[in-house]
Amino acid sequence: MADTKKPLLIKRYASRRLYNTETSDYVTLDDIAGFIRDGREVQIVDLKSGDDLTRQYLLQIIAEHESRGESMLPVEVLNDLVRSYMSGDVSVVPQFLQASFDMLRDGQAKMMENMSSMNPMSKMPGMEVMQAQQEAFLKAMTGGWPGGSTMPSPEPEAEEPEQGDDLDAIKQQLADLQAKLSKIK
Structure with a gap:
């Protein structure tokens, strides 16, 4: 890169x-x-x-x-943005938005770090599947914002899969995880 x-x-x-x-x-x-x-x-x-x-x-x-x-952006947020531009006062909105997005990126990175291989729980059976699902979920929720893919993928991908492929992969991973859990019992 x-x-x-x-x-x-x-x-x-x-x-x-x-x-x-x-x-x-x-x-x-x-x-x-x-x-x-x-x-x-x-x-x-x-x-x-x-x-x-x-x-x-x-x-x-x-x-x-x-x-x-x-x-x-909800209409209420857009209204607030317009108001912040139209008021003659110094607005705290830009700093608030920046801090909010920084916190979101940091939280996402920490969550991915907690699920990484350094965490002792990562040795549990089926954890790789759960990590892949969590990563796919976070990527979908944040639109791939920077800081979201700090954890290496379980397998390298040649291309970005289509969303239908993601859903099929998650379904397959879930089925694999259920099979592993039933073997543990």
Whole structure:
């Protein structure tokens, strides 16, 4: 994986096309959303002026997902965000949101760490299956946010499985776990 500490630089040309400086090709907003989902930080700058356009494009990605019916933000939260922008007072909302997401990532990482091989409970029969299920669940719940895959997978995956494949795999793992538990009894 590329160096995740250094943001992926995307340059916006006058034609409004977005250029990935690492791969030397043009990208779309969906591509950028994919980079972010994979845990990569991005920085989008205007080629001519050098202005940082990252915030503008990230908001556009969120707006497009929301308009497609992929609603993640409740209307009450959106109302509160608008209010925080419209009030003349200094808002604590940005700091609160940042702290909330930091806590979510930290909690997710700690949960995965507790289920890792250093935990004595990991030696229990069927624990690998439960770990894989937990990892799949957390990935589904957080959309693959960074910090969510700190535990190595039980088996390396060549490609990202489809969601139907995930469900079938979880069902199979559950059946395997039930069989192991019935043997223990």
